[in-house]
Amino acid sequence: MSPIVIQVIQFFLSLSLLIVLHELGHFIPAKIFKTRVEKFYLFFDIKFSLFKKKIGETVYGIGWLPLGGYVKIAGMIDESMDTEAMKEEPKEWEFRSKPAWQRLIIMLGGVTVNFILAVIIYVGLAFAYGDEYIPADSLKDGFWVTEKTLGDKLGVQTGDKILAVDGNKIEFFRNILPEIVYGETMTIVRDGRTFEQEIPVDFIATLSEDRDKVRFLNLRVPFIIKGLSKGSINKGVDFREFDEVIKINDISVTYLDEATPILEENKGKDVIVTVRRPGGSIESLQAKVSDEGVLGVALGALTMKEIAEKGYFDIETREYTFLESIPAGIDKGVKTLNDYIKGMKKIFNPDTGAYKEVGGFAAIGGLFPESWDWPVFWNTTAFISIILAFMNILPIPALDGGHVTFLLYEMVTGRKPSDKFLETAQMIGFLILIALLLFANGNDLYKWLFK
Structure with a gap:
C-alpha cells in the first residue's frame, strides 16, 4: 500500500x-x-x-x-x-x-x-511501552552539529553541551531541539566554560528554509565501517565490516565528526587509516581520499544500542506500572500543551517568522x-x-x-x-x-x- x-x-x-x-x-x-x-x-x-x-x-x-x-x-x-x-x-x-x-x-x-x-x-x-531515552548528561563530549551554517546561526559548535533552555534543565537528548525552538536563551558548556547564549528570535524561520536540515544536532558516534560504498575509490583496500577508525595519519579519531575536517584537508591524497578490528587488533591501511573528501566507505554498522554499549552515551529504559503511568501520562499531556502554547506565542510574533510553519491538513x-x-x-x-x-x-x-x-x-x-x-x-x-x-x-x- x-x-x-x-x-x-x-x-x-x-x-x-x-x-x-x-x-x-x-x-x-x-x-x-x-x-x-x-x-x-x-x-x-x-x-x-x-x-x-x-x-x-x-x-x-x-x-x-x-x-x-x-x-x-x-x-x-x-x-x-x-x-x-x-x-x-x-x-x-x-x-x-x-x-x-x-x-x-x-x-x-x-x-x-x-x-x-x-x-x-x-x-x-x-x-x-514504557519510555526509552538518552539522558542529555550522558553525552560526555557534547553533541555533533551536522550543519555548520545552522550551528553558527544558533551559536553552537560540535562538542557543546546545552544544559538548560530558559533556565529549565534539559534531561533528555530528544528534547534539546524542541526546547531550543520554543526558547529564548540557552545555558551552554564549551571547553569547560559555562555561559548564556541568546536564541535568535527568527531561528524558526531559519529552520523552515530547509526542512531536510532540521535535525542538525546529532549524537557523536564512532567512525565504524560497514563496508565499501559502490564504486569506492578504495576498492581493494582491506576495510572490513565493524572496523573502527581510530587514527588518520598521525591524528587520533574518537568520533566520526572528527574525521571530516581531516579528510577535507587531504582531498585527493593518500592517507594512513588506522583501524581497530572487532577482535581488538590494530591495523594500518593505506587509502585514498576522494576529491569530495571521503574514503568511500559505508557507515551504520552498529545500532544505537550497540554504540551505547561501547560507552559513547547511555540509553535508559523506564517501565511503568499502571499506577505510575497515570502521573507520567498527565505530565506528558501538560508538557505537550505548554510546548504548544510556547509555539503559538512564537507564531503570533512576526519577528520569529514562525507563521511560515503554520500548516493545514497536509x-x-x-x-x-x-x-x-x-x-x-x-x-x-x-x-x-x-x-x-x-x-x-x-x-x-x-x-x-x-x-x-x-x-x-x-x-x-x-x-x-x-x-x-x-x-x-x-x-x-x-x-x-x-x-x-x-x-x-x-x-x-x-x-x-x-x-
Missing part, C-alpha cells in the same frame, strides 16, 4: 475519533442538563449528508465535507446560523433557557474531553508515519487532540472559546449579549476561521510547490 494512502487512512481515522469524542463532550452535558440536541454530525453536511438517521429527538449523521463536526443544540446561535427558532419564545429545553453555569459546562465539554483523551492515550502508551497528515505503527499513531493522535483543545478554546466567535468568553462576560456582568450581537459575532468568527484555514492550507500548497 502506498505510504501516502497509509498516512491518509491514519489521518481520517484519527480525525474522526477526535471529532466524535469532542462533540460527545458537548452532547453528554447537554443531555444531562435536559437540553435538546437536534443534530450530531461527523463532518459537515452542507446541502446533503452521506448518512443520517434520527434517533429520538436527535439526527445522527456523517457529512461529506471533512473539515470538522458539530452538534446542533436547540436555542443556541452556532455555525449553522439557523436563527429562525431564536425569534420564538424560549423553551425550557433550549440552550438559551439554561443557567449560565450549565451553558458554560456544555461549551467547555469538548475541549475538556480532548485534553482528557490525550492524557488517557499518554497513560496507555506509558503503561504499554501538515497534520504528514505527522503520521508512512508505515502503520500503532504507538506512533496513538502518540500523534494525542498530540492532535491537544492542538484541538487549545485551538477550540481560543476566544474567537464560532469556536467554543468564543461562546465561553461571552458566557463569562454574562456571568460577571449579569448582562447577556443580545441575539443580534451573537449572530454578528458568529459571522465574524466564521470569516476569521475561513481566513485561517485558507492561510494554513495555502502554506501547505506553497511548500509543496516551491520547497
